Amino acid sequence: xxxxxxxxxxxxxxxxxxxxxxxxxxxxxxxxxxxxxxxxxxxxxxxxxxxxxxxxxxxxxxxxxxxxxxxxxxxxxxxxxxxxxxxxxxxxxxxxxxxxxxxxxxxxxxxxxxxxxxxxxxxxxxxxxxxxxxxxxxxxxxxxxxxxxxxxxxxxxxxxxxxxxxxxxxxxxxxxxxxxxxxxxxxxxxxxxxxxxxxxxxxxxxxxxxxxxxxxxxxxxxxxxxxxxxxxxxxxxxxxxxxxxxxxxxxxxxxxxxxxxxxxxxxxxxxxxxxxxxxxxxxxxxxxxxxxxxxxxxxxxxxxxxxxxxxxxxxxxxxxxxxxxxxxxxxxxxxxxxxxxxxxxxxxxxxxxxxxxxxxxxxxxxxxxxxxxxxxxxxxxxxxxxxxxxxxxxxxxxxxxxxxxxxxxxxxxxxxxxxxxxxxxxxxxxxxxxxxxxxxxxxxxxxxxxxxxxxxxxxxxxxxxxxxxxxxxxx
Numbered sequence: 001x002x003x004x005x006x007x008x009x010x011x012x013x014x015x016x017x018x019x020x021x022x023x024x025x026x027x028x029x030x031x032x033x034x035x036x037x038x039x040x041x042x043x044x045x046x047x048x049x050x051x052x053x054x055x056x057x058x059x060x061x062x063x064x065x066x067x068x069x070x071x072x073x074x075x076x077x078x079x080x081x082x083x084x085x086x087x088x089x090x091x092x093x094x095x096x097x098x099x100x101x102x103x104x105x106x107x108x109x110x111x112x113x114x115x116x117x118x119x120x121x122x123x124x125x126x127x128x129x130x131x132x133x134x135x136x137x138x139x140x141x142x143x144x145x146x147x148x149x150x151x152x153x154x155x156x157x158x159x160x161x162x163x164x165x166x167x168x169x170x171x172x173x174x175x176x177x178x179x180x181x182x183x184x185x186x187x188x189x190x191x192x193x194x195x196x197x198x199x200x201x202x203x204x205x206x207x208x209x210x211x212x213x214x215x216x217x218x219x220x221x222x223x224x225x226x227x228x229x230x231x232x233x234x235x236x237x238x239x240x241x242x243x244x245x246x247x248x249x250x251x252x253x254x255x256x257x258x259x260x261x262x263x264x265x266x267x268x269x270x271x272x273x274x275x276x277x278x279x280x281x282x283x284x285x286x287x288x289x290x291x292x293x294x295x296x297x298x299x300x301x302x303x304x305x306x307x308x309x310x311x312x313x314x315x316x317x318x319x320x321x322x323x324x325x326x327x328x329x330x331x332x333x334x335x336x337x338x339x340x341x342x343x344x345x346x347x348x349x350x351x352x353x354x355x356x357x358x359x360x361x362x363x364x365x366x367x368x369x370x371x372x373x374x375x376x377x378x379x380x381x382x383x384x385x386x387x388x389x390x391x392x393x394x395x396x397x398x399x400x401x402x403x404x405x406x407x408x409x410x411x412x413x414x415x416x417x418x419x420x421x422x423x424x425x426x427x428x429x430x431x432x433x434x435x436x437x438x439x440x441x442x443x444x445x446x447x448x449x450x451x452x453x454x455x456x457x458x459x460x461x462x463x464x465x466x467x468x469x470x471x472x473x474x475x
Contacts, residue, residue, distance in 0.1 A: 129220040130474050132259030133449075136369035136383075141295050144380050148287045156281050157192035157434060157444065170199050173209035180214050187262070188376060191450045192279050194436060195443040202441035204236065204469065207266040210443060211471060219474040222258040236266075236469045244271070244459060244466070245400040249388030250280045250429055250452040253472060255345055256304075256365040260472035261375070264445050265453075267438035268467035275458030275466050276435040282450050285382035286371070288428050293421050297370040297384065301412030304389055305362035309404055311351050315359030320351035327351075327361045354408060355392045355419055367412040374449050381450055385409075387429050388454065392422045398457045438468070448472075 162169050165179050176183070187193050200206040211218075253260055265277060286294070314323060328349040331342060341347070347363040354360055370384035387393065389407035411417055435456065436444060446453055460466055 127217065127219050127474055129222045129258045129260060129472065131257060132254045133372075133375045134369065135373040135375070135378075136298075136371050139298065139371055139373075139380060141291065141298060141371075141380075145287055145291060149283075149379065151189075152284060152287060154190060156190055156284075157194050157279055157436065158186060158190040159194045159196055160186070161197045167198075169197060172200060173206070173213040176210055177213040183214050187445055187447060191281055191283070191447045193445045195445070196439065196441075198441060201266070201443055202268075204266070204268065206441075207264070207443060207469070208236065208471075211264050211445075211473070215475070216262065216264065216471075216473040217475055218471050219260055221472055222253055222255055222260060236471050243400045244275070245398050245457050247397045247399065247457045248455040249385075249390075249393065250278065250433060250454045251385035251388035252282070252383065252452050253448050254383070256368045257345060260448050261475055262446060262448050263470055263472045264443055265438075266469045266471075267440055267442045268469065269440060269465065270438055271458035271466035272461040272464045273459040274456050275468075276437050276456045277444060277468075278433050278435050278454040278456065279444070279446060280429060280433045280452040280454075282381040282383060282452055283374075283379055284432055285428065285452075286380050288432060289382065290424055290428075293424055294371070294382075296421065300415075301367045302370050302384060302386065302417075303364045303367055303410045303412055303414060304385060305352075305364045305408040305410070306345065306347065306389075307404060308360045308362040308406060308408070311359040311361050315351050320359075324349045324351050324361065328363075331363070350414060352408075352410060352414060353416065355416055355422075360408075362408065364410070364414075372449065374447075379450075382452075383449070385452075386417075386422065386425060387452070390417070390422050390425075392417075392419050393426055 160183075162171060165171075165182075167175050167179075183193070195201060195210070198206075198210075201210055253263060267277075309327075311320075311323060328342075331349070342363065346366050348366075349361065349363050351359055352362055370382070370386070372381050372383035373379065374381055386409045389409050391406060391408040394401075394406065409417060433454070436442075438444065458466060
């Protein structure tokens with residue numbers, strides 16, 4: 001009965017919320033036909049499931065079925081201050097007590113209709129996003145860490161004000177152009193520059209003229225086709241503003257296949273409270289992380305899950321390869337950009353347990369190295385987005401993403417990553433990240449190979465909305 005109603009509800013939601021039917025009120029006959037069809041399909045699936053479960057049970061596999069439906073008495077677990085106990089997957093775990101605001105899928109769709117309307121926003125940027133430049137083979141980690149660079153603790157990020165360049169507050173884009181080579185050299189040296197105190201950058205057009213004067217050429221957003229960022233115009237994207245209660249962990253804007261070389265973030269208006277932009281030097285992380293952890297990650301590689309859903313009790317009854325194959329076939333024919341994104345990011349699907357043993361569907365990128373060499377300097381870099389994507393961490397900090405958008409990270413062989421390793425990465429990340437309380441007109445340039453970036457959660461008061469934008473570059 002549980003499976004029947006669960007499947008029935010899922011089919012009804014999927015059927016009713018296609019792009020054609022999502023926002024247009026449907027006549028009553030359409031609703032009756034939809035409901036009847038979804039019930040019929042669910043009934044057939046429910047009967048098939050029960051038949052398969054009974055055969056498995058009577059064939060000597062009763063332990064599998066029994067384990068998925070047997071209720072155990074919850075154990076009493078005391079959690080430290082600031083955490084609450086929660087029963088998940090048959091175990092009691094400690095979760096952050098920070099109040100979280102989670103949207104249902106329907107709430108999320110309704111609140112972000114303007115973003116979903118831009119499912120297919122092709123052609124943003126002056127050119128396609130370049131492929132990620134991988135150069136991670138044959139890295140002798142122990143030898144590389146013996147000789148850290150002399151400027152490992154260089155000022156990061158480097159704040160650049162008018163006086164530092166011999167310019168006035170009312171300097172123009174043409175004045176910047178004369179400093180182009182100097183600015184590009186500073187970006188390569190420091191990894192990130194914060195332009196502050198210039199009058200003409202307080203308008204979006206001044207922001208655009210600044211990066212053009214410095215010789216940066218825009219490219220397509222590597223996340224084009226998703227609904228994470230809304231277009232400000234053909235080159236400029238609004239940053240991730242629609243989920244203020246969500247903490248964005250440290251990551252580069254590189255997928256396994258696509259990777260801009262650099263980017264520029266602009267502040268039109270800061271959040272009322274919080275919302276600081278955060279940057280992390282991947283070069284310094286390579287030397288500060290525990291050597292055993294770095295070696296273990298490098299030896300195993302990683303796979304990043306970028307989309308997923310709970311698999312439920314079916315994962316303990318139906319073979320997981322069969323479930324994953326069915327999920328992948330459905331994803332390929334779903335309306336919207338799903339099929340294009342599967343090709344774009346080379347995703348394949350699996351049913352995997354998360355760190356708490358809960359089985360989940362997942363679309364994963366190909367195996368990739370957590371390390372890379374800088375395409376210009378050749379220096380070793382920590383080049384892994386685990387701090388943003390690891391479910392172990394997102395469960396322990398403010399998070400308001402809907403379930404389908406919850407990411408995770410596994411080792412290259414699809415085995416789980418030990419929570420103690422993930423916690424260590426979080427500790428060293430927080431020790432080294434820098435918070436930038438951006439002011440109107442600020443521009444933060446980042447080297448996208450060396451620098452990981454993120455954002456603190458924030459609150460906007462009525463009449464004061466956070467307005468931040470980003471442009472990605474192919475050079």
